[in-house]
Amino acid sequence: MSASRRRFSQEFKDELAREVIDTSKPVVEVAKAYGVGPETLRRWVMKYRESHGGTETDLSVSERARLKELERENQELRAEAAFLKKGGLVLCKGSTVVAKYEFIDSQKNTPGATDPVWKMCLWLAVSTSGFYDWLSRPRSATAARRQVLAVRIRYFFEAADGTYGYRRIHADLAAEGTACSPELVRSIMRAEELVPCQPRPFRVTTNAGADGVAVVPDLVKRDFTADRPGVKFVGDITYIHTWQGFIYLATVIDCYSKKVVGWSISDHMRTELVVDALKNAARTTHVETGAVFHSDRGSVYTSATFRDLVINLAMRSSMGRTGVCWDNSLAESFFGALKNERVYRTVYATKQQAKRDVIRYIEGFYNSRRRHSALNYRRPNEVHYSYQQPAMAA
CATH class of the missing domain: 1.10.10 (Arc Repressor Mutant, subunit A)
Known part of the structure; x- marks a missing residue:
């Protein structure tokens, strides 16, 4: 039907x-x-x-002239409003005359543009003759350098999947030998409208079980630095949503290099999850006798199985206070970066898709390519594996 x-x-x-x-x-x-x-x-x-008569009411000659004038004024106002609306997206309050000239030049060369130059100059309150004089000048060395820098900045921004702010991009430029100030990078990124993804505060905590450890000291006391690899580690758990349900990620991070040295992903949050993460860390990196493993007081970390593993690895347990995220802020910081830079920008249809993407982020980007602010914008792998070089040289 x-x-x-x-x-x-x-x-x-x-x-x-x-x-x-x-x-x-x-x-x-x-x-x-x-x-x-x-x-x-x-x-x-x-x-x-x-x-209703088939025709409109006859207008006098003066009325028709006035109507045409009003229609013309209306078209002018519409064109001006549309132009100024475009300008408002590019030009900020107090923009320089040169910035306005650059905007007029960009609009003049836009396909299908109908606004004459003299009108655009009038709308932006600049001189038409001044515009043509500026247009005839050779491009300055400063403008040429900014244009070259803008190309490199966009390259590094896109290479980082839109996650880098001006400080990390400045570090990339410095590493390739391009000299410029962080503020210049910031200015060009603003002009190019390169806005990195922004963090979203969100946190779900776990609580210690009834059979958890009564008293485990905090050996870290919010000092997430170390003088060498393998002496201080932090661990935590987070969850990631998919259309098939949640997956859970447990990590172990070395405080010296901020490298994720161990991780485990599963569709459950049982003790085996954190056990596998710590075992993986012990297999892939050196763990000194008496090394500290720090975590929150979640039930999986206070379980007898996990405590036995810590003892067997000759490590010492350390725990922050319940519900105080700053006591484990290094682990929280990593999860914040993971969620902000990858998870919140992706929709996972399956658990397998999410697992692969998280692994790709950890091993393919965070450890090997992402510049860390706490490492003076060096990469975790770079710091982790370069530690022995001074000792070997000596």
Whole structure:
């Protein structure tokens, strides 16, 4: 059975026809405002004219001239408003004359542009002759350098998947031998509208079980630094949503290099999850006798199975206070970066897709490529594996 057609009262049809006639609005505009087809509205207008004399009321010569003048002024105001709206997206309050000239030049060369240069200059309150004088000048060395820097900055921004701010991009430029100040990078990024993804505060904590450790000292006391690898580690758990349900990620991070030295991903949050993460860390990196493993007081970390593993690895347990995220802020910081830079920007249809993406982030980006602010914008792998070089040289 075919769908029923929309029906309109005669009063509604006449009202729309009168609006078109009385206001001289385009048929398309009125039709769109009321959700009817333009051709349908044109038929209504024609029938209305036929039933009400067929012609509009005659206007005097002066009235017609005045109407044309008003229509012209209306078009001018519309064009000016549209131009200034575009300018508002690029030009900020107090923009320099040169910045306005650059905007006019960009609009002048836009395909389909109809606004003459003298009007754009008038709307932005700058001199037309000044614009043409500026246009005829050779490009300055400063402008040329900014353009070259903008290309490199965009390259590093896109290479980091839009996660880098101006400090990390400045570190990339410095590493390749390009000399510039952080503030210049910041200025160019603002001009190029390169805005890195922003963090979202969110935290779900776990609590110690009834059979948890009564007293485990905090051996870290918010000092997440170390003088060498393998002496101080932090661990934590987070969850990631997929269309098939949650997956859980447990990590072990070396405080010296901030490298994720061990991780485990599963669809459960049982003790095996954190056990596997710590075992993986012990297999892939050196763990000194008496090394500290710090975590929160979640039930998986206070379980007998996990405590036995810590003892067997000749490590010492350390725990922050319940519900105080700053006591394990290094682990929290990593999860914040993971969620902000990858998870919140992705929709995972399956658990396997999420698992692969998280592994790719940890091993393919965070450890090997991402510049860490606490490492003077060096990379975790770079710091972790370069530690022995001074000792070998000595």
